[in-house]
Amino acid sequence: MYARVSTYEGAYPEDYDSGLDALRSEVLPGIQALRGYRGSLSLVERSTGRSVSITFWADEEALVATRQAVEQIRERAAATSGSRILDVTEYEVGYSDLP
Template sequence: MAMFARVSTYKTGPETISDAPSEDIMGRALEMPGCLGIYYLNGKEAGKDLSITLWESEEAMTESREAANKIRAEASAAEKIQIVAVEEFEVTASNLKG
């Protein structure tokens, strides 16, 4: 089964309000059709965070772009973080210890 991922890179700073998105933001992302999950990573390198959303198909990821852009823009404004990049990938290997 193919899976796809959207990886967003953020620049944080002293004015950044939180080290993670709100439950509302996370919930809205998870409600998008085909979204399988979301991870938010705080970088060890100061000022750099990442989010990873996982998608059940390339079509679901593609169809979510507009809604995801809106959610990302609202979250970055609320949390005072800058969106640096948004990239999309096919997940070619995964293994989570259960």
């Protein structure tokens, strides 16, 4: 399994909940429809407005094949929520203890 980790900084930390609602209703369905999608996770530090999203992919082939589509989705989501993309890094998952 592979993971793509995106780090964001929000302009308005207090607006995280509305951004999360938009993520669930508008962004996530597009990502879930991509081949090889295996799940996702969103982490937030409310006091700073920084957040991290992690998407999991079945294999390296799926990770590579989804780069362009996910980049477009990520940029639209950041623009909609008023966030700035700080970093995007891809990893091979060493282990996972998620259900």
